[in-house]
Amino acid sequence: MLRLREARSSLRMTILLRGVMTKTLVSIVMGSDSDLEIMREAGKALEEFGISYEMDVTSAHRAPDRTADFARKAAGRGIQVIIAGAGGAAHLAGVIAAHTSLPVIGVPIPSTSLQGMDSLLATVQMPAGIPVATVAIGRPGATNAGILAAQMIGLGDAAVAQKLARHKEKLARGVEEKSKKLRSSWGG
Numbered sequence: 063m064l065r066l067r068e069a070r071s072s073l074r075m076t077i078l079l080r081g082v083m084t085k086t087l088v089s090i091v092m093g094s095d096s097d098l099e100i101m102r103e104a105g106k107a108l109e110e111f112g113i114s115y116e117m118d119v120t121s122a123h124r125a126p127d128r129t130a131d132f133a134r135k136a137a138g139r140g141i142q143v144i145i146a147g148a149g150g151a152a153h154l155a156g157v158i159a160a161h162t163s164l165p166v167i168g169v170p171i172p173s174t175s176l177q178g179m180d181s182l183l184a185t186v187q188m189p190a191g192i193p194v195a196t197v198a199i200g201r202p203g204a205t206n207a208g209i210l211a212a213q214m215i216g217l218g219d220a221a222v223a224q225k226l227a228r229h230k231e232k233l234a235r236g237v238e239e240k241s242k243k244l245r246s247s248w249g250g
């Protein structure tokens with residue numbers, strides 16, 4: 063009986079360890095701490111898929127050496143995907159992509175009077191040869207950056223791939239519920 067209980071609890075531990083990765087696979091960086099409120103959404107998305115991440119501030123313009131150093135060393139530290147958010151003349155993601163072969167996802171932050179159109183164009187309009195996977199402006203973009211990073215990791219990780227499939231099912235159920243609610247309130 064004791065052995066059965068021990069076996070059950072060790073199985074539970076294994077499942078727990080499988081569910082939450084301990085190795086940091088994604089690095090989320092942003093041009094300033096003023097971007098944190100939006101960039102936090104990328105972290106929240108990664109948490110849903112049990113993926114460990116780190117977060118930091120670095121700036122291609124204000125701290126070019128620090129940014130280059132971060133980008134050059136990321137792969138060697140075991141990072142698999144970099145998410146970079148910046149506003150205004152948002153060159154952070156592009157400059158990071160110039161210094162690493164890791165996939166870089168850019169999040170345009172709406173932090174100036176141009177409300178993110180400036181950041182979007184600065185992030186997305188990369189010259190051929192240095193891709194940055196640019197997502198939508200602001201909060202939805204940050205969420206999608208987290209999901210996209212999970213999809214990249216899911217290519218080689220069955221547990222993450224399974225969680226991604228469940229995520230899609232949840233989205234579809236949400237639409238079903240909204241449809242039911244709308245039709246019943248409309249008398250349809």
Ligand code: C2R
Nearest residue numbers: 093094096121122123148149153154173
């Ligand atoms: P502050 O709030 O620090 O003045 O920053 C940041 O991402 C932020 O949205 C204002 C905005 O400047 C952006 N920033 C960049 C870069 N560094 C900071 N676009 C860069 O290197 O690309």
